[in-house]
Amino acid sequence: MKHGLAPEQIVGWQGVSLRVPPDWSVTGFQGDAKEGYLRIDSPGSLVAEVRWAQARKAVDVRKRLDAYLNLVERQAKKRKVTFTGRIKPSEDWEGALEFNYRADRKVRGFIRQCPQCRRVVIAQVSGDKDDAVVNVANQLLDTLQDHSEDGWWTWALLGLVVRLPERFALVKSQVMSGYLLLQFRSRYTEVSVERWGLADVTLKRWTLAEWALQATEWKRLKRQYTQGDVKQHPAVQLVGRRLAPTVWLRRKIERLVLRRPEEVRGVVWHCEPSNRIYSVRVERGAEELLGQIIDSVQCH
Numbered sequence: 001m002k003h004g005l006a007p008e009q010i011v012g013w014q015g016v017s018l019r020v021p022p023d024w025s026v027t028g029f030q031g032d033a034k035e036g037y038l039r040i041d042s043p044g045s046l047v048a049e050v051r052w053a054q055a056r057k058a059v060d061v062r063k064r065l066d067a068y069l070n071l072v073e074r075q076a077k078k079r080k081v082t083f084t085g086r087i088k089p090s091e092d093w094e095g096a097l098e099f100n101y102r103a104d105r106k107v108r109g110f111i112r113q114c115p116q117c118r119r120v121v122i123a124q125v126s127g128d129k130d131d132a133v134v135n136v137a138n139q140l141l142d143t144l145q146d147h148s149e150d151g152w153w154t155w156a157l158l159g160l161v162v163r164l165p166e167r168f169a170l171v172k173s174q175v176m177s178g179y180l181l182l183q184f185r186s187r188y189t190e191v192s193v194e195r196w197g198l199a200d201v202t203l204k205r206w207t208l209a210e211w212a213l214q215a216t217e218w219k220r221l222k223r224q225y226t227q228g229d230v231k232q233h234p235a236v237q238l239v240g241r242r243l244a245p246t247v248w249l250r251r252k253i254e255r256l257v258l259r260r261p262e263e264v265r266g267v268v269w270h271c272e273p274s275n276r277i278y279s280v281r282v283e284r285g286a287e288e289l290l291g292q293i294i295d296s297v298q299c300h
């Protein structure tokens with residue numbers, strides 16, 4: 001088990017990231033950058049979970065951990081399951097605490113507060129009694145990062161990897177088997193990243209350009225497109241602007257007085273090796289930003 005795990009898939013959400021084996025998948029997320037939760041399931045009974053909360057000051061992690069474990073114990077009692085738990089100082093991380101408990105499942109995790117970003121993180125791996133929980137937890141939780149070093153957050157789930165400056169907040173997400181959407185906003189700039197599966201089926205009916213224009217937000221825009229290559233894949237590059245005559249004056253003020261770019265720019269490309277179509281769209285943002293985001297996407 002120890003050598004076969006290969007935690008090589010990156011999962012990133014709200015500034016937290018870790019590596020898991022390629023066949024694990026994100027099955028749940030809640031909250032935002034301030035406080036949230038992420039769950040990643042193995043194909044079997046192992047589950048990794050991360051909870052985070054921002055804090056301004058130093059937090060008593062022992063108190064937080066006690067509160068968390070008390071809650072787990074109370075829930076176990078309700079189900080008439082015996083709970084046993086153990087807490088000890090972590091050997092790898094100063095000030096962090098390691099915990100192990102057993103109720104209906106075996107759990108190994110830690111709590112720590114990052115001295116740099118002050119985030120408090122509780123991360124754990126749980127499994128059935130026959131799972132190598134401690135071993136798996138040691139390998140996966142070792143890869144956990146609670147902030148980024150370069151100011152760009154990695155957003156990664158279900159094989160989609162994209163990086164954005166950390167000022168961008170996730171405002172909408174849709175996770176379906178054949179479709180993935182992540183939408184972000186920072187002040188007036190909006191970024192959408194989309195991914196569709198079964199590109200071969202789609203592209204039997206439509207050309208990439210036809211499809212980009214009718215299946216995406218572009219159909220609502222006055223736009224132009226050119227065809228080219230992105231990441232050595234066939235691509236359609238689009239530039240457009242919103243058709244909204246009622247906000248004409250506001251737009252003119254924004255453009256002339258506030259000097260905000262008003263264009264929408266985007267690229268839709270067909271990644272053949274993964275049989276997927278990707279789209280990145282930046283609305284009212286710098287042209288450079290679009291290129292940086294596209295560069296960060298790992299499409300296959």
Ligand SMILES: [Zn+2]
Nearest residue numbers: 114117146147
């Ligand atoms: Zn940190």
Ligand SMILES: [Zn+2]
Nearest residue numbers: 271272299300
């Ligand atoms: Zn690709």
